[in-house]
Amino acid sequence: MKTHNQKAWFFVLPVLILVAFNALIPMMTVVNYSVQETFGNNQFFWQGLDWFENILNSSRFQAALGRQFLFTGIILAIEIPLGVIIALAMPRKGVWVSVCLVTVALPMLIPWNVVGAMWNIFTLPDIGLLGYFMNHVLGVDYNMTQSPFAAWVTIVAMDVWHWTSLVVLLSYAGLVSIPDAYYQAAKIDGASAFAVFRYIQLPKMKRVLTIAVLLRFMDSFNIYTEVFVLTGGGPGNSTTLLSIDLVKIALGQFDLGPAAAMSLIYFAITLLVSWLFYTLMTRDETK
Amino acid sequence: MLGWMAWTWPTALLFIGIFSAMGILTIIEIRYPGGDERKGVLGLVTTRGDRLFITLLGAVYIHLAWLGFFGMPLWAPIAISIAWGTFAFWKV
Numbered sequence: 001m002k003t004h005n006q007k008a009w010f011f012v013l014p015v016l017i018l019v020a021f022n023a024l025i026p027m028m029t030v031v032n033y034s035v036q037e038t039f040g041n042n043q044f045f046w047q048g049l050d051w052f053e054n055i056l057n058s059s060r061f062q063a064a065l066g067r068q069f070l071f072t073g074i075i076l077a078i079e080i081p082l083g084v085i086i087a088l089a090m091p092r093k094g095v096w097v098s099v100c101l102v103t104v105a106l107p108m109l110i111p112w113n114v115v116g117a118m119w120n121i122f123t124l125p126d127i128g129l130l131g132y133f134m135n136h137v138l139g140v141d142y143n144m145t146q147s148p149f150a151a152w153v154t155i156v157a158m159d160v161w162h163w164t165s166l167v168v169l170l171s172y173a174g175l176v177s178i179p180d181a182y183y184q185a186a187k188i189d190g191a192s193a194f195a196v197f198r199y200i201q202l203p204k205m206k207r208v209l210t211i212a213v214l215l216r217f218m219d220s221f222n223i224y225t226e227v228f229v230l231t232g233g234g235p236g237n238s239t240t241l242l243s244i245d246l247v248k249i250a251l252g253q254f255d256l257g258p259a260a261a262m263s264l265i266y267f268a269i270t271l272l273v274s275w276l277f278y279t280l281m282t283r284d285e286t287k
Numbered sequence: 288m289l290g291w292m293a294w295t296w297p298t299a300l301l302f303i304g305i306f307s308a309m310g311i312l313t314i315i316e317i318r319y320p321g322g323d324e325r326k327g328v329l330g331l332v333t334t335r336g337d338r339l340f341i342t343l344l345g346a347v348y349i350h351l352a353w354l355g356f357f358g359m360p361l362w363a364p365i366a367i368s369i370a371w372g373t374f375a376f377w378k379v
Contacts, residue, residue: 028298028302029292029293031298031302032293032294038293049354049359049361053354053355053358056351268344268348271344272348275340275344283330
């Protein structure tokens with residue numbers, strides 16, 4: 001098809017300007033910071049690539065990165081299957097559809113810091129509902145300010161509670177878009193429920209699941225507020241994820257150079273994993 | 288006006304390099320539209336822009352890996368990155 005005019009570029013212009021100001025220019029500044037040292041007063045001294053070398057070889061960074069991958073791996077392994085199962089169980093016709101949808105969507109409406117504060121109170125050993133129940137009714141020693149394991153269980157539970165809804169809604173959207181004819185054909189062929197899932201529902205949900213996995217990966221890999229409010233990275237360093245460590249270095253210690261280098265490495269990892277996910281999951285369609 | 292961005296010549300050159308690469312690709316795209324789409328050795332369908340992205344992302348990781356394992360100087364990873372870029376534009 002021949003292009004008749006170039007007007008469309010003007011419609012893209014506002015987005016370009018917005019992205020330039022909220023992403024590109026700050027990002028370029030971070031690149032500039034990452035090769036320099038500053039003691040404040042907007043004075044910078046050339047440092048070369050020392051920060052990158054230090055960060056890559058620091059055990060603190062490696063530990064935080066490990067915790068970050070562990071966290072993201074766990075929540076993806078729980079949220080994606082759980083979200084699909086809930087979406088399959090939801091009604092597709094009738095009055096209950098809207099009731100289910102609104103109920104499921106509720107956790108997503110709550111701001112991140114409120115989620116952290118809610119779970120903080122919820123898990124207090126003596127007055128929180130969950131904490132009291134675990135300690136005084138079940139008799140399980142559960143205190144996330146003392147035990148790293150309890151802290152991990154809590155942050156994973158919190159994220160699953162907060163974000164499985166997103167996977168549910170996306171999967172549900174994929175499910176309702178499947179025409180009835182597919183199900184009728186499966187019925188005539190005598191397909192089992194699993195076969196229907198495997199050969200009709202899953203392939204039809206593939207696109208939305210790609211988006212769900214990507215969104216959940218990026219969000220959980222960059223998670224900060226909820227975990228910070230809930231555990232503050234503790235006990236000790238046990239829940240200090242990459243973003244929490246980054247903020248500690250950048251704002252706590254005001255080491256802008258190392259923090260910039262660290263955030264660029266962080267960005268490179270997010271970019272690569274997202275690209276791999278996207279490429280692998282859409283590879284069949286582009287053949 | 289740009290003082291707050293703390294520019295240095297090496298980082299400026301880096302961005303000039305990236306933006307001119309994108310500019311050159313834009314000119315090539317206007318001259319020869321379609322993005323030269325093909326299926327490469329990795330089994331991926333890529334356009335020129337995809338190949339530039341793969342080259343740059345690969346170069347980032349080559350440099351980071353070298354810095355992490357061996358440190359300065361960076362002549363070897365630069366050479367590897369150029370080789371990787373050539374491979375990406377030629378075969379991927």
